[in-house]
Amino acid sequence: DAKTTQPPSMDCAEGRAANLPCNHSTISGNEYVYWYRQIHSQGPQYIIHGLKNNETNEMASLIITEDRKSSTLILPHATLRDTAVYYCIVRQNTDKLIFGTGTRLQVFP
Amino acid sequence: GAGVSQSPRYKVAKRGQDVALRCDPISGHVSLFWYQQALGQGPEFLTYFQNEAQLDKSGLPSDRFFAERPEGSVSTLKIQRTQQEDSAVYLCASSPRTGKGSGNQPQHFGDGTRLSIL
Numbered sequence: 001d002a003k004t005t006q007p008p009s010m011d012c013a014e015g016r017a018a019n020l021p022c023n024h025s026t027i028s029g030n031e032y033v034y035w036y037r038q039i040h041s042q043g044p045q046y047i048i049h050g051l052k053n054n055e056t057n058e059m060a061s062l063i064i065t066e067d068r069k070s071s072t073l074i075l076p077h078a079t080l081r082d083t084a085v086y087y088c089i090v091r092q093n094t095d096k097l098i099f100g101t102g103t104r105l106q107v108f109p
Numbered sequence: 110g111a112g113v114s115q116s117p118r119y120k121v122a123k124r125g126q127d128v129a130l131r132c133d134p135i136s137g138h139v140s141l142f143w144y145q146q147a148l149g150q151g152p153e154f155l156t157y158f159q160n161e162a163q164l165d166k167s168g169l170p171s172d173r174f175f176a177e178r179p180e181g182s183v184s185t186l187k188i189q190r191t192q193q194e195d196s197a198v199y200l201c202a203s204s205p206r207t208g209k210g211s212g213n214q215p216q217h218f219g220d221g222t223r224l225s226i227l
Contacts, residue, residue, distance in 0.1 A: 032213060043113075043200050043218035044152065051213075087151060095140060095204075096165065097216060099151030 004088045009104040012082075018075040020103050022088030025069045031092045033064060035073045037084040038102070044087065047073065078107045111135065113219035115201050121225045122191050130186045130222045134203030141184050142216060143176055144200040152200050158184060191226045198223050 005023040012018040024033065032051050036044040048055055048062045050071075055062045061074040075082055087102040114133040122128050134141050140159055144152035145168075154168040160181035169176070173191075178184040188195055202216040 034215070041220070043202075043220045046215040046217060049213075049215060085151075095157050096142065096154040096168070097144075097152070097202075098154070101151055 004090055004100055006086075006088055006100065006103045008101065009106070011106050011108060012075075012078045014080060014107055014109050015077055018078040018082065018105060018107070020073040020075075020086050020088075020105065021070065022072070023070045024088070024090045027068050027090050028092070031090045033062065033068075033071050034089040034091055034097070035060070035062065036087045036089065036097075036099075037082075038087070039081075039084045044099075047086075049091075078105075080107050080109065083107045113201055113203055113217055115199075115219035115222050117222060118220070119223045119225075121227065123227050124191060124193060126191055127187065127189045128191055128224065130188075130199050130224070132184045132186070132201030132219060134182065134184070134201070135217060136182075137205070138203035138217075139181075139206050140204045140214075140216075141178055142202040142204075143184070143186050144202065145170075146198040146200055146221070148197075155186070155199075188224075191224075193226050196224055196226045 032049050034049040035047040038044045048060050050062045064071045085102040085104050087099050089097050116131045142157050143155040145155050146152040156166040156176045158178040161178050173189045175187045198221040200221040202218045204214045204216045
């Protein structure tokens with residue numbers, strides 16, 4: 001599975017959009033981009049995933065560049081409860097997830 | 110709706126004791142995974158089941174770690190002769206299917222068991 005690179009930390013004001021970047025320059029054609037988040041003392045929570053097209057659900061939007069070498073997770077209106085560590089993972093049909101160290105997002109009032 | 114359930118939520122054991130951690134996956138999920146998460150790190154893969162078959166145990170750190178899923182639903186992770194370095198959060202995840210096409214299937218996690226070895 002391809003390696004991902006994320007900034008270690010980011011801040012965002014409550015009510016503003018949080019844009020979390022991820023680089024995955026070695027991604028191959030059949031690898032999906034997954035995003036999970038982990039709030040303190042909880043297990044990782046699935047957010048969204050995509051292959052080539054941009055995706056949107058009730059939690060977030062995922063924007064994947066045309067060359068698929070990077071992506072951005074967008075939380076449109078961040079709240080204090082969105083404070084968490086966000087993991088970007090690229091995944092093939094291998095079943096296990098390989099987590100990096102993620103981005104620690106701090107939403108402030 | 111019922112998610113992945115893990116028990117106990119917290120476990121404290123003395124070095125050298127054996128421990129058993131339980132995972133109840135989402136009903137009907139074929140795949141079950143165990144991960145270990147050290148403090149300040151991301152989760153790391155331990156082992157994976159498809160129904161009752163353990164298809165990958167490449168992440169188990171030593172032969173003191175043993176996992177089973179005898180009826181293809183509930184799974185138990187056992188650690189024998191625990192050591193202080195075994196202290197971590199142990200996470201279980203499940204997903205509906207496996208193999209080809211599984212890249213499109215999210216894994217859903219429980220909240221883990223926090224194991225502390227004294």
